Amino acid sequence: MATEPNQTVNEEMLQHLGKFSGPIPGQSLTNSPDSPQPYERPPTYTTMEDALYGLFEMLTEETMFANLVNAMQEGAPITALTQVILTDGFQKGAWNPDLMIMLIEPTMYMIMSVAEKAGVKYRLDEEDDPDVEIIEGGKELEFFNEFEKAVMTKSKNIDESALPEKIKTEIENLEVPSSLLEQTPQVEQNDNSLLARGEI
DSSP states (O other): OOOOHHHHHHHHHHHHHTTOOSOOTTGGGGSOTTSOOGGGSOOSOOSHHHHHHHHHHHHTSHHHHHHHHHHHHTTOOHHHHHHHHHHHHHHTTSSOHHHHHHTHHHHHHHHHHHHHHTTOOOOOOOTTOTTOOOOOOSHHHHHHHHHHHHHHHHTTSOOGGGSOHHHHHHHHTOOOOHHHHHHSOOOOOOTTSTTTTTOO
16 A cells, blocks of 8 residues: 555654654643752842842852952953853752842942952953854743843943942942962952942
């Protein structure tokens, strides 16, 4: 018996679709409710204040502080670091998407303040980087593309009121590890810096 044309097409299509390794639509609904993903559980932080203090503690932990300073010395812009930190927190269940968006501006301000405290010259964004591309994909990537756009928008006008005064004071009193200062080329503060403006 001859193979019908429709049957051949369907078999080829099934073989082609079988090459994709992504999750089947609705697959997350079949996961065991006893072992949800971190971002499927209630978030660790539910208020802006708690999330900011959690971020401050994480960013000023000695190893993280050193990694942050090294990344900025190597040219990583504030916007990219903000995206990485907040997305990682979301994936680990620290905050929900709404709080993550609200944390963009204060996180950028916090990283800038830490950079200036350590005497590190930083880049704010990647507008001068031609290699930055928006990832193409389905709905799961749309949110992260929108998040990236939100980060870039917020970076244009970072308000000093983004951080509570208490955290600004703690950054000002922050002890920078001497080992880090020895390897950090000190930069002169220009008139636009947060320190020069007396904002931290």
